[in-house]
Amino acid sequence: MLQISCVSRKRGTIFPSLQRRGGRAIKNRNTVRERPPRLRLLRWLRSILLMAQPPLLSEEGNTLGQSVHIFFGGHRPPLQFMVLALFVFTAPSALAASCESLAGLKLPDSTITLAQTIAAGAFTPPAGARGAGGPAAVFRDLPEFCRVAATLRPSTDSDIKIEVWLLASGWNGKFEANGNGGWTGNISYAALAIALRRGYATAATDTGHEGGSGSFALGHPEKLIDFAYRAVHEMTVQSKAIIAAYYGNNPKFSYWNGCSSGGKQGLKEAQRFPEDYDGIIAGAPANYWTHLTSAAAWIGQAVNKTESSYIPPTKYSLIHDAAVQACDSQDGLKDGLISNPMSCKFDPKVLECKDGDAATCLTSAQVETARVMYSPILNRRTKEPLLPGFEPGSETGWGIVAGHQPTSLGIDHWKYVVFKDPNWDYKTLNFDSDIALADKQDNGSINAIDPNLKPFLSRGGKLLQYHGWSDQLIPPQSSVNYYKSVLDALGGAGKVRDSYRLFMAPGVAHCAGGDGPSNFDMLTALEQWVENGKAPDQITASHVTNGKVDRTRPLCPYPQAATYKGTGSIDDAANFVCK
Numbered sequence: 001m002l003q004i005s006c007v008s009r010k011r012g013t014i015f016p017s018l019q020r021r022g023g024r025a026i027k028n029r030n031t032v033r034e035r036p037p038r039l040r041l042l043r044w045l046r047s048i049l050l051m052a053q054p055p056l057l058s059e060e061g062n063t064l065g066q067s068v069h070i071f072f073g074g075h076r077p078p079l080q081f082m083v084l085a086l087f088v089f090t091a092p093s094a095l096a097a098s099c100e101s102l103a104g105l106k107l108p109d110s111t112i113t114l115a116q117t118i119a120a121g122a123f124t125p126p127a128g129a130r131g132a133g134g135p136a137a138v139f140r141d142l143p144e145f146c147r148v149a150a151t152l153r154p155s156t157d158s159d160i161k162i163e164v165w166l167l168a169s170g171w172n173g174k175f176e177a178n179g180n181g182g183w184t185g186n187i188s189y190a191a192l193a194i195a196l197r198r199g200y201a202t203a204a205t206d207t208g209h210e211g212g213s214g215s216f217a218l219g220h221p222e223k224l225i226d227f228a229y230r231a232v233h234e235m236t237v238q239s240k241a242i243i244a245a246y247y248g249n250n251p252k253f254s255y256w257n258g259c260s261s262g263g264k265q266g267l268k269e270a271q272r273f274p275e276d277y278d279g280i281i282a283g284a285p286a287n288y289w290t291h292l293t294s295a296a297a298w299i300g301q302a303v304n305k306t307e308s309s310y311i312p313p314t315k316y317s318l319i320h321d322a323a324v325q326a327c328d329s330q331d332g333l334k335d336g337l338i339s340n341p342m343s344c345k346f347d348p349k350v351l352e353c354k355d356g357d358a359a360t361c362l363t364s365a366q367v368e369t370a371r372v373m374y375s376p377i378l379n380r381r382t383k384e385p386l387l388p389g390f391e392p393g394s395e396t397g398w399g400i401v402a403g404h405q406p407t408s409l410g411i412d413h414w415k416y417v418v419f420k421d422p423n424w425d426y427k428t429l430n431f432d433s434d435i436a437l438a439d440k441q442d443n444g445s446i447n448a449i450d451p452n453l454k455p456f457l458s459r460g461g462k463l464l465q466y467h468g469w470s471d472q473l474i475p476p477q478s479s480v481n482y483y484k485s486v487l488d489a490l491g492g493a494g495k496v497r498d499s500y501r502l503f504m505a506p507g508v509a510h511c512a513g514g515d516g517p518s519n520f521d522m523l524t525a526l527e528q529w530v531e532n533g534k535a536p537d538q539i540t541a542s543h544v545t546n547g548k549v550d551r552t553r554p555l556c557p558y559p560q561a562a563t564y565k566g567t568g569s570i571d572d573a574a575n576f577v578c579k
């Protein structure tokens with residue numbers, strides 16, 4: 001039935017264009033393809049069909065024949081239908097529409113604002129593509145592609161920008177969508193370029209506002225919904241329509257790839273729109289948004305409790321070294337990495353100055369602040385944990401959340417979403433009633449904590465989640481907590497193992513970087529899982545120094561960990577097993 005809907009939808013694209021252009025040479029920039037005259041083509045198709053019945057053609061043809069047979073209630077379908085269907089199913093990679101013609105594509109609540117062929121190597125990110133552009137090398141020598149931009153308005157206050165990039169030739173037949181970071185507000189051109197280079201039709205969105213602040217939400221409840229989940233879903237639906245219009249085929253497989261807010265977006269898609277993607281990569285997801293954003297106030301209150309509570313960043317490496325020294329060997333291998341931080345109880349009190357203050361020790365007030373960094377956020381009345389603390393190993397990245405001013409990544413939620421007051425003071429956040437208020441108000445909108453992944457997993461969806469143990473922005477145990485909540489909801493590890501796996505990465509910071517091997521190809525692992533049924537039992541990660549790989553190590557599906565076999569280099573993944 002899937003094939004049939006594909007056929008009928010194509011009527012508006014492939015077949016009319018065939019009639020219109022039949023017999024003429026169609027110039028496709030790089031190639032000149034001679035299409036046979038219409039009658040000759042039809043005769044050719046008919047002769048193939050007659051020769052092939054019964055049985056029908058190749059393996060692909062057999063599948064087609066069976067589907068069509070079922071569709072027509074067991075009766076032999078009319079020849080015209082077979083000709084049309086055969087054409088669609090055996091269509092070469094010729095484009096169904098020119099790039100520029102996509103400007104006239106009519107999509108619900110959407111306006112195509114740009115449909116432009118970009119010559120090979122000619123793309124440069126728009127001026128002011130704040131932080132979304134990436135290094136120039138990412139865009140150098142990009143192959144020729146069709147750049148489509150659109151504005152989506154699913155509500156009267158919506159203003160969702162999307163871009164869809166389509167290779168002019170060499171499309172791998174798949175769709176990869178890219179997530180955002182923080183409060184988003186921009187399109188990641190670098191992510192689009194990387195996906196395009198790998199052969200995908202690819203898309204990204206600004207989620208409906210510009211700029212990396214949460215201030216857009218003030219007085220704009222519909223824009224907040226766009227940010228929460230609607231923009232990504234609408235982008236997905238309209239991107240698939242644009243892909244189909246251009247290539248004449250739906251993507252064979254659709255993948256989500258995101259980290260941080262992008263990880264949250266991926267989980268939200270799995271939870272709320274299980275039909276959108278076949279495979280989802282959710283990296284370091286910011287999925288418990290209401291609690292996560294409260295961490296900025298929690299840590300801000302600790303850091304600024306007294307004049308001496310603030311830890312100068314020059315001391316972060318001191319704490320880091322002490323933590324690694326205390327925990328490294330506890331995982332069974334002295335390799336500079338803390339592979340099981342949850343079982344290491346590092347107390348920064350070991351660094352307390354004997355007397356006064358010095359660069360080589362912490363004052364008692366600084367010890368207290370460091371302890372807060374490692375400790376969960378608690379409801380101050382009930383002592384219920386609201387969010388796990390950071391792990392030993394994360395210290396060198398503490399500056400973002402433990403500065404004199406709490407990070408706007410968190411505070412903006414309380415200013416602009418919960419209290420709707422730009423002057424709201426983080427020191428007043430009540431870790432009981434205010435958390436309850438924020439949770440109630442959100443009601444599962446931005447938060448992506450619904451453990452019921454059954455609809456997604458039941459339709460064959462695969463979810464690959466990862467999180468660095470040294471994440472300095474989103475406590476890694478929050479991924480463990482969500483993973484466990486799904487297991488609890490769906491009946492244990494045995495029920496989800498074939499569809500959902502979590503990979504915790506030792507020594508890896510927020511989405512990238514850190515002491516640990518932080519280069520890994522989750523997308524290839526996910527594709528193997530979705531397309532070939534090969535579940536990832538391990539994923540090889542590498543650590544790179546000055547452009548050279550100096551360590552490889554398997555990442556393992558939680559709760560497994562990479563375990564040294566006992567012989568050979570500890571820098572070679574081959575000498576480790578997951579167990």
Ligand SMILES: [Ca+2]
Pocket residue numbers: 327328329330331332333334335336337338339
């Ligand atoms: Ca170790």
